[in-house]
Amino acid sequence: MPENVIVTSALPYANGPIHFGHVVGAYLPADIYVRFRRMRGDHVHFVCGTDEHGVAITLKAEQAGKDYQAYVDHWHKEIRRTLEELVGIRFDAFSGTSHARNPHHRELAQRFFLDLLHNGYLFEKTEEQFFSPSLGRFLPDRYVEGTCYLCGFDEARGDECPRCGKYLDARRLANPLCTIDGQPPVLKATKHWYLDLPKLKQEWVQGWFEGKAADWKANVKAFVANDLEELRERPETRDLPWGVPVPLPGTDGKVLYVWFDAPIGYLSISKQYFAERGEPERFERLWKDPSTRLIHFVGKDNITFHCLIFPAMLYGTKAGWIVPANVPANEFFQLEGRKFNTSTGWFIPEESVRGRFSTDALRYALCTMMPETADADWSWKEFQARVNADLNDNLGNFVARSLRFAERFLESELPPLGQPAPRDREILAAAGAAAADMAAAFLRFEFRRACQRLMAFSSECNRYYDEMQPWVLRKQDPARCRQVLRVCAELVHSLAILAAPILPDTAQKVLGAFLPAHDDAGRPSLPPGPLRVQPLPTLFTKVEDKVVEEELARLRAVAKGGTAAAPAAPPARKPDEKPATAGAPQAAAPAGAIAYESFAAVELRAGTVRAARRHPDADKLLVLEVGLGSETRTIVAGIAASYTPEALQGHRVVVVANLAPRKLRGIESQGMLLAADDAEGKPRLLTPGPGTPDGAKVK
């Protein structure tokens, strides 16, 4: 019986490009799943769009000198284009959360807020919060430092004391300073609304999760069970100029927290979709029907949110919204063993792919590398192997040899299936078995397994062909030869159908080889009558060694800190990176130039590391004795990830010599070293040229 299924992919944050890591985590599996479900006859509604609120976007937009809407419009377009063109993702509804793009979003998010409020799951609390007069913003606790009122540690952060490990009340810190500009903040009252997650957990979330999660992926369950332990109340509003206004009187300047409104985007985008189609009633009918299966495809970092908080919100409205049936989250995806990083160039630029490889080749390779149960990564060698050996040699070649043979030797005419021989029946049954196995794999979100099964079946087809030896039959038993090729046509058709969710374009092409034409992609077999076939242009081409070499060379250059071609794109916010809370730090940073005096105030000097040791109480820190000619400074530097103490002996460095001393994890640092991050995000020290004596001023 057909099911109603709503499939969502995590809403990409509209402040940067998306890369293969995102694609393989949330978009490709969703798209494959959707296509598979459709072929099965289910009614699928595939929803996505851009997440367009939050502090990070306001900051980026300000830096770019654009207004917020223009900024998110740009990325909205860009992201959609990438997903659709590069990897062939076909959403039903793709919109966004900004009011201009989606007029339904604001109202629906506000309705959620009010429902939760009326049902007692949101409560307001007015608290004094640190406010920076110089920045004109409220400061999140973690951006305030002061003396711990519990242990006296003088560098306690507002949220937690690093020395005694206790959670702190920022307002009780002695001598608070803003860590952004070093100015003392003032306390100012502000009112916010908190989601009562402990209450929701006790009342419903825990029971729901524990009872219903039997068939969820193991990696997801482990993650959620852990997070369930520490569900706390969360403020769901912010003081910001960009977002969904809090729908209550006297709340000017307050908006809903981006994490609150973003997932509601799934609903509002769907609502917009149906409204624009002139069927507005279908929206609630679908989202409130208990038999609808809601499935969220997300990355590992979104698990807690989609498995606990958002379901809690849906439940808490008591409005009858369905809650997710499954959240088949993927783990992280890396590139040749390292994290994708758009700002350092450690990613795959579109030029490396566009026009070079088909979307199907990319889809297939990504699918076989999908981080379903553990972190995985993109490897160019692996990509080449998958495309060449699987798609080209195995699947593509079976299709080609079958169709070409029919054309060359059988005038493209094939008889009705008639009475298949035992071996024919066997291989035709194998197609059914493959279909069943692949369906089971898809339904369990085992996409890699589905790929493997597809190729296994393709191998079976090749084996059948070799056993039958049509090139021999052609001369000895022409009738049997035609029959065998008729079976092969059947197999080619089966391959196309089976591959369709993963390789939609290829499937389409292959189906075009059969006459009379039939476009029912879900059809399990060809019409039984006589058949005309026509050969196809080459389905796949091999990935040359040269291409792999080029790409690897490019990455090697990036790794060395070279200036390999990398579009100057702002880094995408990682999905788990919480949009900074009200009044984010970088807000202060003016976008433009500084006066020369500002630079001149910094005293930079050449120096040499005389001694180095590990910081006793921090993993990333080294404690250095740096000679500056006339004096030796103790400098604590966060470079342990890149350098061992031994390697630093005698290393030349550039030191900020007039930086106010500061205690770092208990040791006073009398200066700072200059360094630049490499492709892995690890710091690399700057070195003065030869002949510059210690103490020489850098200008």
Next chain:
RNA sequence: GGCGGGAUAGCUCAGCUGGUUAGAGCGAAGGCUUCAUAAGCCUUAGGUCGCCGGUUCAAGUCCGGCUCCCGCUACCA
């Protein structure tokens, strides 16, 4: 340091609730074949299942300890 995840054939990985000779694909080697995109098919490859100990008639598969790797996070900006 805290939290989480890994460690199985050269490579990428499967191995659920413990049970005959530990599997697949790729790569490699040898052979067969010529319809096909120098594609296909067959055979082979003998890996202390990270290390140590324990539970058990029986352990990659459960328990404890250890080592290494990865991600998030803290100290670093």
